[in-house]
Amino acid sequence: MGDHAAVLFELREVGLDRGGRAVLDSFGAEIPEGSTAIVGPSGAGKSTLLRLLNRLADPDRGEISYRGRPLDSYEPLALRREVALVPQLPALLEGTVESNLRYAAELAGEPLDVEETLARAGLDPSFADRDVAKLSVGEQQRAMLARALAQRPAVLLLDEPTSALDHAARDRIEAALAELRREQEISIVLVSHDPEQARRLGDRVLEMPA
Amino acid sequence: MSTSIHVELWQVAASLVLVALAAAISYWQRADLERDIALATARSIVQLTLVGYAIKLIFDADTIWLVLALLAVMVLFGAVTARHRADKVPGSFGPLLIALALAGAATLGLVVALGIFDPTPRYLVPVGGMVIGNAMTASAVALNRLGDEMADARARIEATLALGATPREAAAPTVRRALRSGMIALVDSTKTTGLIFFPGTMVGMLLAGADPTDAVRLQLILLYTLLGSVAISALVATLLAYRHFFTPAAQLREPTSAGS
Numbered sequence: 045m046g047d048h049a050a051v052l053f054e055l056r057e058v059g060l061d062r063g064g065r066a067v068l069d070s071f072g073a074e075i076p077e078g079s080t081a082i083v084g085p086s087g088a089g090k091s092t093l094l095r096l097l098n099r100l101a102d103p104d105r106g107e108i109s110y111r112g113r114p115l116d117s118y119e120p121l122a123l124r125r126e127v128a129l130v131p132q133l134p135a136l137l138e139g140t141v142e143s144n145l146r147y148a149a150e151l152a153g154e155p156l157d158v159e160e161t162l163a164r165a166g167l168d169p170s171f172a173d174r175d176v177a178k179l180s181v182g183e184q185q186r187a188m189l190a191r192a193l194a195q196r197p198a199v200l201l202l203d204e205p206t207s208a209l210d211h212a213a214r215d216r217i218e219a220a221l222a223e224l225r226r227e228q229e230i231s232i233v234l235v236s237h238d239p240e241q242a243r244r245l246g247d248r249v250l251e252m253p254a
Numbered sequence: 255m256s257t258s259i260h261v262e263l264w265q266v267a268a269s270l271v272l273v274a275l276a277a278a279i280s281y282w283q284r285a286d287l288e289r290d291i292a293l294a295t296a297r298s299i300v301q302l303t304l305v306g307y308a309i310k311l312i313f314d315a316d317t318i319w320l321v322l323a324l325l326a327v328m329v330l331f332g333a334v335t336a337r338h339r340a341d342k343v344p345g346s347f348g349p350l351l352i353a354l355a356l357a358g359a360a361t362l363g364l365v366v367a368l369g370i371f372d373p374t375p376r377y378l379v380p381v382g383g384m385v386i387g388n389a390m391t392a393s394a395v396a397l398n399r400l401g402d403e404m405a406d407a408r409a410r411i412e413a414t415l416a417l418g419a420t421p422r423e424a425a426a427p428t429v430r431r432a433l434r435s436g437m438i439a440l441v442d443s444t445k446t447t448g449l450i451f452f453p454g455t456m457v458g459m460l461l462a463g464a465d466p467t468d469a470v471r472l473q474l475i476l477l478y479t480l481l482g483s484v485a486i487s488a489l490v491a492t493l494l495a496y497r498h499f500f501t502p503a504a505q506l507r508e509p510t511s512a513g514s
Contacts, residue, residue, distance in 0.1 A: 062508065100416060100505055120504045125418035135413035138427070148417045188413070195417065 049076040052231055053097055058106035060092055067092045073250055079225045079232040081246025083239050088252040090235040094201045098127040125152040128197035132204045134184035141187045142172040145194040152195035165190035166220035182213030202234040221245055259462050312375050321378045328386045329354045336394035342401025349494035350393055357389035357487035361479050370475055388480045389487035396436025396488040397495055403428040404499050412506050421500040429492050436488030444477050
């Protein structure tokens with residue numbers, strides 16, 4: 045890793061409008077492999093940027109490439125299994141934590157080790173059988189992280205992973221992410237409004253203008 | 255089933271006494287419905303009289319083409335009416351039109367093919383009207399629910415798309431609930447039929463002097479036919495309509511564009 049890491053995403057003059065207003069305008073950046081934290085005030089378009097990176101939305105202007113190829117040349121469903129997004133607010137499917145992990149793993153065609161996947165997201169094995177409706181928001185957020193990891197993605201996009209949490213829950217998520225950072229095979233792009241958190245979790249910090 | 259009764263105009267006029275009673279209750283209790291009651295009564299006289307003449311014309315002409323034309327008009331008006339209740343579903347008219355046409359064609363085709371009814375105007379017009387009317391209500395309820403559920407479940411659906419699920423997979427729980435709500439009313443009323451209320455066909459036949467056994471059998475046939483048409487229309491409408499919430503790149507459309 046370090047400064048010579050290969051470029052994952054390259055954004056050139058990217059713009060996107062919603063309701064007649066530019067959410068993102070003429071934005072350019074290079075996001076290399078490893079761990080990148082994106083900071084900026086609310087309304088800067090950080091969440092939108094993440095949604096563009098796995099094609100939950102497409103830009104109105106400009107170009108985005110992933111590993112040197114235009115992003116829109118990737119089939120969206122396959123891309124999303126490789127570039128996984130964990131949204132800001134947890135939104136699990138009805139059922140148990142394990143049924144959610146299994147659903148994600150089957151979509152990606154990956155074998156599932158429930159215990160290992162839970163552990164990577166900082167959850168102990170007893171969570172497998174828990175009903176997602178009975179989890180705290182912090183636990184749901186970690187279950188969302190585990191569900192994304194069940195797909196064995198190459199890139200993890202995290203949208204404000206701790207914004208709705210208290211300090212204890214935040215520390216547990218950050219500890220899990222710090223572990224993931226050490227793994228060579230996964231890159232992390234994390235959005236945060238908190239510059240301190242960005243420095244704790246990112247190899248690099250990318251600032252977005254207001 | 256050759257029973258028939260003759261109803262004199264004075265008998266119809268006499269029943270207006272009950273309309274007057276309804277208006278009097280409204281006036282007395284200040285329910286402010288007198289005007290609506292008067293309008294409803296006037297409209298029912300004009301509309302039913304016109305439909306009566308139209309049906310008489312079709313019965314006298316005795317050709318299948320006039321029947322099909324009438325059913326096509328019913329499907330068209332049904333889809334236009336149902337669209338107003340499905341205003342949160344973008345482009346709902348097409349799915350509704352196809353759903354009503356398919357439900358009408360499939361159920362009428364089946365009851366004729368099974369030899370239950372003869373393919374004559376006398377059967378096809380009234381049964382077709384009931385089938386399309388119930389299909390309209392069911393598909394309107396289903397799409398109304400679909401619109402609400404898609405709005406409520408936006409975050410969950412997008413999170414599921416983010417895992418690489420197809421729109422069909424991401425919307426599956428929502429489509430299931432919409433389909434259920436389109437069908438449940440008729441299923442429930444079929445359960446309680448005869449206990450809590452007497453269905454219209456049976457009442458009509460009993461009044462017309464038919465044997466109660468015949469009245470019950472015909473009513474059962476119609477209930478089952480309606481169940482089929484309601485299931486087909488709710489299924490077709492939801493399966494066609496949910497796609498309108500997604501782009502070809504499997505993205506959820508912005509809600510602002512959903513109103514059009």
